[in-house]
Amino acid sequence: MHPYPQFRLIRLDAMAAVGSWVSLLAFIIGVGLSAFSIVEVEVSFVLFPFLAFFFFALLHFSASFLHRCPKCARHPTVQGFTSVHDSAKSDRGLEGWGRVVWDVFRNRPFRCIHCGEEYVARNAA
Numbered sequence: 622m623h624p625y626p627q628f629r630l631i632r633l634d635a636m637a638a639v640g641s642w643v644s645l646l647a648f649i650i651g652v653g654l655s656a657f658s659i660v661e662v663e664v665s666f667v668l669f670p671f672l673a674f675f676f677f678a679l680l681h682f683s684a685s686f687l688h689r690c691p692k693c694a695r696h697p698t699v700q701g702f703t704s705v706h707d708s709a710k711s712d713r714g715l716e717g718w719g720r721v722v723w724d725v726f727r728n729r730p731f732r733c734i735h736c737g738e739e740y741v742a743r744n745a746a
């Protein structure tokens with residue numbers, strides 16, 4: 622297990638991705654509540670998560686291209702249409718770039734989805 626050299630960038634990347642997931646969920650809940658008129662929903666309860674989602678998604682998208690795996694020089698949170706490395710596969714439900722994001726967010730070791738190298742996203746010292 623190696624320290625990830627650009628650990629601040631991958632942590633920012635992971636925080637932004639989780640932020641986009643949470644705001645997307647809040648947006649879906651807000652739309653659902655207002656569509657079925659379960660409760661009276663203020664416009665800001667739907668608009669704010671919608672804008673937050675775009676902010677976090679754009680931040681995640683930008684940050685994900687700013688750091689590279691030192692071994693394979695590819696982006697661990699950019700999957701594209703390539704298959705995930707065998708050792709980076711998980712049987713815990715989440716797989717691929719989402720697994721990397723979730724592991725980094727929880728401050729756990731993660732594996733590069735392209736080469737399978739294991740890292741920790743924190744300072745080596």
Ligand SMILES: [Zn+2]
Binds near residue numbers: 690695735736
């Ligand atoms: Zn790699």
